[in-house]
Amino acid sequence: MKVVYSPECLAYDTPGHPENPERVLSIYREMKAAGFSFTKCSPAEKKDILLVHSDEYYEKIRKAAYTGFETPPIDIKYPLLSAGATIKASEVMGFALTRPPGHHAGRDTQEGFCYFNSIAIAVRKLGKKTAILDIDVHHGNGTQSIFLGDSNVSYHSLHQAPLYPMSGLKSEGNCYNYPLFPDTDEATYIKTLEKALQVIESRMPEVLAISMGFDSYVKDPLAGQKITKEGYGKIGKMIKEMNIPSFVTLEGGYSPDIGKLAVRFFSALSSE
Numbered sequence: 001m002k003v004v005y006s007p008e009c010l011a012y013d014t015p016g017h018p019e020n021p022e023r024v025l026s027i028y029r030e031m032k033a034a035g036f037s038f039t040k041c042s043p044a045e046k047k048d049i050l051l052v053h054s055d056e057y058y059e060k061i062r063k064a065a066y067t068g069f070e071t072p073p074i075d076i077k078y079p080l081l082s083a084g085a086t087i088k089a090s091e092v093m094g095f096a097l098t099r100p101p102g103h104h105a106g107r108d109t110q111e112g113f114c115y116f117n118s119i120a121i122a123v124r125k126l127g128k129k130t131a132i133l134d135i136d137v138h139h140g141n142g143t144q145s146i147f148l149g150d151s152n153v154s155y156h157s158l159h160q161a162p163l164y165p166m167s168g169l170k171s172e173g174n175c176y177n178y179p180l181f182p183d184t185d186e187a188t189y190i191k192t193l194e195k196a197l198q199v200i201e202s203r204m205p206e207v208l209a210i211s212m213g214f215d216s217y218v219k220d221p222l223a224g225q226k227i228t229k230e231g232y233g234k235i236g237k238m239i240k241e242m243n244i245p246s247f248v249t250l251e252g253g254y255s256p257d258i259g260k261l262a263v264r265f266f267s268a269l270s271s272e
């Protein structure tokens with residue numbers, strides 16, 4: 001699986017913020033050492049962003065007319081580049097190694113470290129029958145709100161509850177939610193994922209779009225799931241065995257081990 005990566009995404013930083021450049025850099029170094037091949041990308045265009053977000057919201061992000069610790073004001077070029085990386089990943093069925101993440105961003109809302117909803121933008125632009133699998137430890141409330149009721153797309157999320165953003169406690173229409181208690185063991189997580197993948201298969205999507213967070217890891221500082229390094233290999237293998245063309249974008253994951261987790265996951269996902 002090709003890695004879509006532009007080092008410009010490392011160029012912004014808010015001191016003390018958990019969503020820092022070191023996360024992406026760690027994945028870059030480990031995946032490079034493991035022999036993955038890389039390709040660059042360009043920023044998304046405004047018309048791509050408007051497939052998901054309103055014009056008013058685009059202007060708000062362009063002017064950085066918002067505040068808050070979760071989403072400190074940043075240059076719009078970074079969320080545009082992140083969306084662009086995810087679009088490119090959808091074209092080459094690759095992995096967008098990028099930041100900021102996107103799955104908490106709604107049509108008109110920035111929150112939870114997210115500005116533009118990159119996976120949603122790429123899915124809309126691709127225009128195929130798609131299942132979105134979100135295995136970040138947090139519920140992708142933005143992605144769900146964007147696709148709820150969309151007959152061409154289904155959303156499937158495993159996430160810890162209770163935990164930010166406190167949504168996704170039950171399934172609704174085309175949005176399938178699998179809330180997991182804090183301290184859920186790996187075997188239970190894997191069983192739950194199996195169930196989610198069966199539902200995805202039954203919907204016969206042409207494409208699988210993956211919102212990949214590594215924050216269900218046992219040592220992640222922001223949550224309490226128990227996935228091990230080996231566990232990320234198992235998860236990658238399970239997804240691989242579905243044989244659905246897949247692309248991936250990076251959401252969360254805050255442990256210094258994130259690079260090693262990514263290598264386990266993507267090696268399994270792209271094995272022959």
Ligand SMILES: [Zn+2]
Pocket residue numbers: 136137138213215251252253
């Ligand atoms: Zn997360």
